[in-house]
Amino acid sequence: MRRVVGKVRVRAALGASLVVAVALVAAGTALLLVLRNNLVSQADLQAENAAREVATQIATGKPYAKLDLPDADDRPVVVLSGDGRVLAAGDDVRAVDGEAVTAQQTPPTGPQPRDSDDDDDDHENKPDEIKPGEVEDKARHTGGTATVGHRTADYRFATVEAKDTQGAKAVVRAGAPLAAEQEAVGSVRTAMLVGLPCLLLVVAGVTWLVTRRALRPVEGIRREMAAITASTDLSRRVPEPGSRDEIDRLARTTNETLGALQESVERQRRFVADASHELRSPIASLRTQLEVGIAHPELLDAPGAVEDAVRLQNLAADLLLLARLDAGERPADARIDLAALVREEVSQRVGDRIAVEVGELAGVEVAGSRGQLGRVLGNLLDNAQRHARETVRASVAREGEWAVLRVEDDGPGVPPEERERIFERFVRLDDARSRDDGGAGLGLAIARDVAERHGGTLTVRTGSVFELRLPTA
Template sequence: MTRPPRPPRFPRASVRVTTTLGAVAVVAVALLAGCAGLLGVIRHGLVGSAERTALARAEAVAAVTREGALVERLAIPDGEDSLLQVVTEEGRILAASENLAGRGPVASFEPAAGHASAARSLRLVLRPGPDEQPFRLASVRATGADGREVTVYAGTSLATAEYTQRLILTAMAPGIPLLLLLVAAVTWRSTGRALRPVEAIRAEVAEITARDLGRRVPVPASRDEVARLSLTMNDTLDRLEESMDRQRRFVADASHELRNPIAALRAHVEVAIAHPRLLHGQELLDDVVRVQQLADDLLLLARLDAGQQPERVVLDLGALARRTLDRRGEGRVPVRLERGGPALVLGNRGQLTRVLDNLLDNAQRHARRGISVAVTVSGEGRPGAAAVLEVCDDGSGVPEAERERVFTRFTRLDASRSRDAGGTGLGLAIARDIAVAHGGTLDAGAGPGGRFTLRLPVDSAV
């Protein structure tokens, strides 16, 4: 016993919800990336400006040191959070700005070998406040007038850079959620409007039943994907309605065709029960054979309609025709094989034999004195070559107006409506369905008598 499929653990969100969440996520990522990039660019510019200022002051102090004019207290511009300090290799302070008075070395890094300067960002505590302040420090190595090596440190405050960053974050923080809400609302509304025709199509299709296949889904005036979906859905409904109509006609015709032989069987059985001596066994057998043949034909048509693909092999259509004629023996009129191939095709031996049997049965019902069979190859050696099997009889032929209708199921022309001559009305329909399933065609042709032509593609491996 097969278990029913389990429902999904997490229900799938609708297209509208998924699209809205996706749009919000994309915009959120883009906004965060933009904010991060903007803050990075602003900080890089401000830090670079502070570093250049500090480096310029350090080099100015280094030049004074080389000239021997260094003073103990270094002046800085009023109103600027800057610092200056000159340190010997032993860590002794030679000079410093007022805000570093009495303090040890402000830093210990020096320019690397081969470099004139170096720079780092540090947080320092300066007089008079106890709080740390951010600085960008530049260090420059210099040689004093007495030949001693010293390091000049100059720093510029980064408080403005940090304040600018906080200001940007404070200004943008409330705007990002509001913008995301706006994007969500616009996306939700736009997606709803775009999906409204799809929902109308779904609702219309849900209301269409097997008894109401004449309804069609609405087609929007726009020429977008939804309009093309509507047209495709209507085309599908057209094919479905046509298939259902064909099925109804088929069931009605099959019921009609089965009614007569079943009624005859019942009559024979009732006679056999009431009057055993009056039973004619051959008539009863004929009716049983007729019902069995009709049931076999219906079963084969059902398999062909279902698209079943039986095993196929490469076979010679001419050899198959010779064997079929030998097996059938003498019929009501003689059958001669005028041309017998060879013609190699890829097909199912049983089904192709059924095609030839049906064509010969049809010819036997209408021929006057003889039937001819010919197997040839059309366009041999060229692309599109086809094996051609023709069955001709010297009967009255098929009127031009009826050459397509004879392949309709349960169709028999007026001249052959009798039960003895008309068959089941499925032989030619089965033959054409088999031909189409093999990639070929079966047509009723013009001529002095009946002519049916089967064309099958020649096996490409030949």
């Protein structure tokens, strides 16, 4: 069990670490995504503001050569015509998305020739097209690279279209650097990669210590069980922590199991001792009679020898039946009419000391072993005839879902304080139940065991009424 407890601690520590690792990785990934999205949104907003500022200048008719462009290091801007020509660009902007920007060319200063689409717009006024002197409402955001001077970096670009006062279309593309976003995300990622293993070590260590403390009573139970096994002393008990948790319930259940095992072993020892004592008397008597018969044939008491042999045979049969019941033998599942069983048993008792009267016999069937239930009825009738003065009566009744078999006599009855003890094995209450009267103290014990195996009960009611209750079939 010690190895099992150790494995439990290891599995608990590994399991807790795995759960925490998965949770931290999921939370860290979500954090990085949220952080990156927020920073990208900020960069988009900065790029869009720069693009709209330039587009507004174009819409108001400001010449391209005089456009007030932001610092290229912070906001690289390129202004393109409708056909893709570079109309203006920020200082030192060399390329955007790998395409070179010719910043030295002289952009046109006068009104630009308008596209045929623009002429059509003047007549049709399409709602999706902007008018001269306007800037489109919706900007388009993309990622890309820009080369400013000799340095190439990642940017977020916002593209906005505008038309000057003459109706010439211009496309303004402004960028916002992502260096701050990349640095922030990188810092958080590095912190997570460094902190995650340390946190997992802390979680594993705490889990190991907590699990060790929680399982310490289990180790105490294991040691005590090992000591009990080595000493075979079933009177010992494992320590109960009193914590009212699963381990405390385990300890209590273990002690209950040890108590039941101790009671079973002691019962078995008493049974063997009592059986040996009961067998000794008929065997000794039979041996004596046989030895006398060999030495003096004329003195042989043949009927007495036969009587001892029959008694020995009956005792052996009782012991065998008890052994089968203790082994958990399940009764048969035949349907038995209790009234017919009573009639059959009474009809075979013709020469008994006291005749058995038959009372009310209700027609009711039970499920079980006919032989074992017949043995119960026979034992109850034998017990009643042994103590009755003049009357023994058997009856069968039905009470709801129960079949009730009653055997009563007019004897002195069983004292209330002894009504449970008489069902113990090898128990006799008085001299009337002597060995010479045929009682070894097993009949009632066998009867109760059979009744319980059939799902019923056998009890003593007022006076000398023995009541067998069995579930109906």
